[in-house]
Amino acid sequence: MATTQVLRSEWTKIRSVASTVWTLSLALVVTVALGVLISALSKNEFGTMGERDRLDFDPTFISFAGMGLGQLAMIVFGVLVVSNEYSTGMIRVSLAAVPRRGTFLFSKIxxxxxxxxxxxxxxxxxxxxLGQAMLGDHRASIGDPGVxxxxxxxxxxxxxxAMFSMGIAAMLRSPMLSLGILMPFFFLVSNILGNVSAxxxxxxxxPDQAGSAILQVVTPVHDARPxxxxxxxxxxxLWVIAALVGGYLTLRKRDA
Structure with missing residues (x-):
């Protein structure tokens, strides 16, 4: 099967599965709703902030306050896209139709x-x-440096x-196991390791601690990241590449 045909096939699979469509929709709605709420609350609390908090005040980053929950939906999306076929047994049919496993996996991804x-x-x-609209006079402009x-x-x-989650799901091949590892990793382990001095x-x-630096415009006063x-x-x-390579090697070496 030609690569273009494989891509079309994967597109059909993804858009025909309700769970993947809903998770993407949820990622948008949750991120936007929570970002708007936190931005509105931050506007009301700005007058009571101390000097240090005002120096660290980053209106752009505040509007992304819902990104943490939004990434939860993206994790679920990435896992379901790859592991759904394993849980239903359709992976055997897919690999029979596309025996070149690298083409199959990376077309899906x-x-x-x-x-x-x-x-x-x-x-x-x-x-x-929407977040900046809620911040009123404290808002940032899209044309400001770094915004x-x-x-x-x-x-x-x-x-x-989402890509990192796809790689992990390709290695583990189970939606429950993949989510059982990714959820605690991002929402528990990462937070603990990032907030304990040792x-x-x-x-x-x-990955999430490093990647979230792209969301910041104002560097916190005590930020020691190199x-x-x-x-x-x-x-x-780099984490994503490692996960995808691991997923490919697993698919290549193991039976469906």
Missing amino acids: AVATGLALAVGLATSFLTFF LRAVFGGGLYMMLI TEKVGRYL YGPWGGLGIMA
Whole structure:
């Protein structure tokens, strides 16, 4: 089967499964809604902030406050795209139709990545503009230094989260096992390692901790990270590449 036919087949699979469509929609709605809420609350609390908090005040980053929950939906999307066929047994049919496993896997990832990027960018721009509207006089402009980079980077961040999840799901081949590892990793382990002084230097190199640097315009006063926004996103990209390579090697060596 030609690569273009495989891509069309994967597109049909993704758009015909309700769960993948709903998870992408949820990523947008949750991120935007929470970002708007936190932005409105931040506007009301600005007058009571101390001097240090005002120095760290980053209106762009505040509008992305919902990104943490939005990435949850992106993780589910990435896992379901890859592991659904394993849970239903359809993987045998797919590999019989596309015996070149690399073509099969990376066509699936290419289609899903395109969707994740489109939704990620729409989510990032929408949550920025609505969030800034809520901040009123404290808002940032898209033309301010670093703001467009952060907003565009928000879309890239959500895309990379989905891609990382796809790679892990390709290695584990089970939706429950994949989610059982990814959820605690991002929402428990990463936060603990990043906020405990003894492990802080390790935590800052985890994919979400490093990648989220792209969302910041104002560098916190006590930020000791040795990399900038694009450096952090680059570290996250290395994690994604490692996960995808691992997924490919697993698919290549194991039976369906």
